[in-house]
Amino acid sequence: MTLEEKFKELKERNEKAFIGFITAGHPSAEDTSEIALAMIKGGVDILELGLPFSDPIADGVTIQQASESSLRAGMNTDTYFDVAAGIKGVEKVCLTYYNLVLQRGLEQFVHDCESAGITGLIIPDLPVEESKPLLKACAMHETDLVFIIAPTTTEKRMSKILDLASGFVYVVSLLGVTGERARLSDAVRPLIGRIKELELARDRPQIPLAVGFGISKPEHVRAVCEVADGAIVGSAFIKIIEERAGPELEDRKAMLTDIEAFTKSLKRETKNTR
Amino acid sequence: MLSKPDEHGKFGIFGGKFAPEVLMTTVEELESAYITVSNDKGFKRELDSLLRTYAGRPTALYFAKNLSEMSGAKIYLKREDLVHGGAHKLNNTLGQCLLAKHMGKRRIIAETGAGQHGVATAMAAAVLGLKCEIYMGTEDIERQKLNVFRMKLLGAKVNPVDSGSKTLKDAINESIRDWVTNVENTYYLIGSVVGMHPYPLMVREFQRVIGKETKVQILDAEGRLPDTIIACVGGGSNAMGIFYEFLDDDSVELIGVEAAGKGLETGEHGASICAGTEGVLHGMYSKLLQDEDGQIKQSYSFAPGLDYPGVGPELAYLAESGRVKMGSTTDEETLNAFKILSTKEGIIPALESAHAIHYAIEEAKKKSGAQRDHLIVVNLSGRGDKDIYSVAQVLGDRREEGYV
Numbered sequence: 001m002t003l004e005e006k007f008k009e010l011k012e013r014n015e016k017a018f019i020g021f022i023t024a025g026h027p028s029a030e031d032t033s034e035i036a037l038a039m040i041k042g043g044v045d046i047l048e049l050g051l052p053f054s055d056p057i058a059d060g061v062t063i064q065q066a067s068e069s070s071l072r073a074g075m076n077t078d079t080y081f082d083v084a085a086g087i088k089g090v091e092k093v094c095l096t097y098y099n100l101v102l103q104r105g106l107e108q109f110v111h112d113c114e115s116a117g118i119t120g121l122i123i124p125d126l127p128v129e130e131s132k133p134l135l136k137a138c139a140m141h142e143t144d145l146v147f148i149i150a151p152t153t154t155e156k157r158m159s160k161i162l163d164l165a166s167g168f169v170y171v172v173s174l175l176g177v178t179g180e181r182a183r184l185s186d187a188v189r190p191l192i193g194r195i196k197e198l199e200l201a202r203d204r205p206q207i208p209l210a211v212g213f214g215i216s217k218p219e220h221v222r223a224v225c226e227v228a229d230g231a232i233v234g235s236a237f238i239k240i241i242e243e244r245a246g247p248e249l250e251d252r253k254a255m256l257t258d259i260e261a262f263t264k265s266l267k268r269e270t271k272n273t274r
Numbered sequence: 275m276l277s278k279p280d281e282h283g284k285f286g287i288f289g290g291k292f293a294p295e296v297l298m299t300t301v302e303e304l305e306s307a308y309i310t311v312s313n314d315k316g317f318k319r320e321l322d323s324l325l326r327t328y329a330g331r332p333t334a335l336y337f338a339k340n341l342s343e344m345s346g347a348k349i350y351l352k353r354e355d356l357v358h359g360g361a362h363k364l365n366n367t368l369g370q371c372l373l374a375k376h377m378g379k380r381r382i383i384a385e386t387g388a389g390q391h392g393v394a395t396a397m398a399a400a401v402l403g404l405k406c407e408i409y410m411g412t413e414d415i416e417r418q419k420l421n422v423f424r425m426k427l428l429g430a431k432v433n434p435v436d437s438g439s440k441t442l443k444d445a446i447n448e449s450i451r452d453w454v455t456n457v458e459n460t461y462y463l464i465g466s467v468v469g470m471h472p473y474p475l476m477v478r479e480f481q482r483v484i485g486k487e488t489k490v491q492i493l494d495a496e497g498r499l500p501d502t503i504i505a506c507v508g509g510g511s512n513a514m515g516i517f518y519e520f521l522d523d524d525s526v527e528l529i530g531v532e533a534a535g536k537g538l539e540t541g542e543h544g545a546s547i548c549a550g551t552e553g554v555l556h557g558m559y560s561k562l563l564q565d566e567d568g569q570i571k572q573s574y575s576f577a578p579g580l581d582y583p584g585v586g587p588e589l590a591y592l593a594e595s596g597r598v599k600m601g602s603t604t605d606e607e608t609l610n611a612f613k614i615l616s617t618k619e620g621i622i623p624a625l626e627s628a629h630a631i632h633y634a635i636e637e638a639k640k641k642s643g644a645q646r647d648h649l650i651v652v653n654l655s656g657r658g659d660k661d662i663y664s665v666a667q668v669l670g671d672r673r674e675e676g677y678v
Contacts, residue, residue: 054570055443055555057450058294064437077567098292099554103568125292125554129282150296152457157298175296176455 003046003120003144003167006091007208007229010045016270017168017230018221019210020263021048021095022237023066025075027245029083031252035241036087038256042263044090045270048122048232051080051096058124060179062235066242077104084116093120093146093167098130106137113143120144120167128160135164146170149195151187158198168208171195171228173215179235181214184223192227222269233266279588283471284559286594288587291470293557296454305472307377312479317372324368325483328401329358331365333484335491335651340618345635346642350500351621351654352488352516361624361656362484362512363394363465369480371398374461381405381456384463385449387414387442387508388579388626389421390656391465396428406430409448413440414578421660439572442582446556466509467586470557474586481515488651489519496649502527502637505653506629507600508544508579510586512655521597530589531633533575534602542574545602546585547593560587576605576664577625579656603629609668611635612658624656625665 001009010017020039024032036047052067052075059067077100084092094113101109101123113121121143126134128147138145144167149158152175161169171192174185188211199206211224212232224231240262244255283289293301311317325331334353342349354362367384374382382399385408386392392408399406408425412434415422425432438444446469453462467474467481492500503520505513507530520526535543543549550561553568563571563583573583592598603611608625611632616622623631634652641648658665 053568054438055447057447057556058296058454060451061437068438071569076569097554099562099564099568099570101568102553103564103566124294125557127291127293127295127298129298130290130292148295150294152296152299154299157295161295172296175457177451 016225017045018267019046019232020044021234023050025070026066038259042260043267046091053097060177095122110137114141122146171211180216225273285591288591332487345638347638347648355657361390366480367394367398379461381460385445389418396430409445411440466511468509478514484515485519500649500651510589516653532602533580534604535574544573544575561590579626622658625661
């Protein structure tokens with residue numbers, strides 16, 4: 001299923017997409033598979049699986065530390081694709097930084113995504129200006145390159161982005177990096193409004209909009225889903241993993257139970273929105 | 275041959291703008307603001323006046339007689355160590371702080387490795403009445419305590435960075451995170467010819483004054499252009515600053531010297547061009563130290579200003595085209611040059627610049643005995659006061675040499 005088909009399917013059920021992010025290999029590759037399974041049981045629609053990079057400039061301290069710990073535990077690009085391939089029963093997208101894609105070879109990377117059942121790529125340090133070579137590789141493998149729109153994005157840039165976007169557009173809710181915030185950014189509504197207005201004026205089919213950064217609570221998810229097509233939660237998952245993953249089997253079981261329950265509590269808020 | 279970036283900010287395949295979307299509009303604004311001021315006579319006058327009366331330009335081109343006699347070539351030193359603050363860094367920070375002011379941004383953030391860029395930023399911000407915060411790795415804070423204290427005295431806030439390798443690379447990451455968050459009122463002042471376009475272009479232009487002065491001064495002193503110009507390379511700002519004016523003078527050999535640290539073969543070095551591969555870091559496509567997957571490796575040099583796993587894209591381009599020749603110098607060799615310059619010329623060089631001094635002495639030895647004197651200019655990019663503590667520590671470990 002393509003990402004756009006997934007959004008369509010959800011829409012027919014009167015649901016919005018709940019997208020959950022975890023860093024692959026945090027705290028270990030084996031744990032990632034089990035955590036993903038718990039999220040799937042909890043009802044996650046799209047799993048955003050982070051391939052950790054040594055210098056994640058768009059991420060806040062939570063995801064940065066998860067990346068460092070994953071890399072220390074031996075995560076690498078080969079293992080990442082093995083882990084991703086083993087996760088079934090959910091749409092998967094890969095979030096990573098451009099250098100890792102570049103070093104594997106653009107086409108090879110996208111090919112490996114396809115083999116592992118990953119249907120979309122999010123690259124926070126690849127703006128639309130530099131995206132042509134990767135777009136070409138993505139087109140060969142029917143993989144979506146998900147672009148980002150931020151509160152600072154001008155209408156002119158939005159147009160360029162919407163011209164090339166496929167799958168969905170990742171709407172960054174605030175000026176800043178990833179990480180939990182007490183309340184939802186005021187920038188979300190006006191930003192979504194601006195994008196929709198532009199799309200109407202362009203007379204093109206609308207692309208799904210998913211909002212991320214600073215979303216960690218059920219009420220955030222509901223508020224986002226009232227205006228957008230999906231909500232993305234990342235750091236809040238990492239935090240549960242950090243707090244609950246212990247050496248004992250009991251700890252791990254409790255952590256997985258928490259992850260599943262947390263996913264459920266967020267997914268619930270994507271249903272029957274206005 | 276004078277290299278200019280193309281409309282995408284690329285020097286050949288190097289450079290570009292690999293920045294998060296949040297920053298792209300600001301980067302575009304910065305580019306157009308820079309183009310505006312670079313054609314503005316008032317801006318130029320203001321900057322020239324600051325460089326002359328505040329920074330102490332022009333700096334001397336000094337004929338190092340004793341060094342020349344011992345090595346067999348004529349060696350001149352471009353005395354950037356005499357710039358206010360003790361390094362060439364102020365040329366750039368005055369330019370960019372003035373630009374920030376023109377853009378209406380009142381808060382300046384910067385990263386620093388050796389602390390020299392941090393100090394120079396704090397000075398420029400103070401004199402121009404701007405708020406200043408500096409990001410610095412905790413490892414670097416430890417080895418550059420003097421500069422940390424100077425920054426604080428100058429009114430800057432120093433934010434320690436404890437992530438990753440706790441050095442310059444991580445200070446840059448943290449600065450970018452701050453910038454992403456406070457982009458509307460904050461100007462990010464990059465200290466070298468690195469990062470996304472237009473920084474490599476802009477910093478080179480602000481440092482170009484080094485080469486312009488050198489050209490006039492060497493013609494005045496010797497009646498001809500130098501045979502060789504040598505500069506150390508971390509990010510590459512002092513090198514681009516002195517090289518750029520000579521790019522079209524084919525007879526002038528340009529040599530960049532990277533940090534070989536404990537030896538290129540040990541993997542503990544900062545030689546991104548000599549021993550690195552192409553990739554994307556901090557907004558630019560350039561030469562990097564990285565593993566097969568593209569994870570950035572920890573660089574190493576006892577000169578913190580050269581302890582960076584990347585290099586400016588224009589320099590990567592010039593090295594690849596063959597116009598700039600690259601070499602490298604180990605910690606050990608550098609320490610020797612540090613002592614030689616101190617005892618022979620009474621100048622304590624920054625450890626960064628001492629890399630270039632070592633290379634110059636070696637080049638001079640190779641060229642000695644030629645029919646006419648081989649004429650070498652070394653960019654002495656900074657003074658070594660900041661390094662006294664680390665040097666004393668290294669020398670202190672060798673009790674047999676009697677340095678304790």
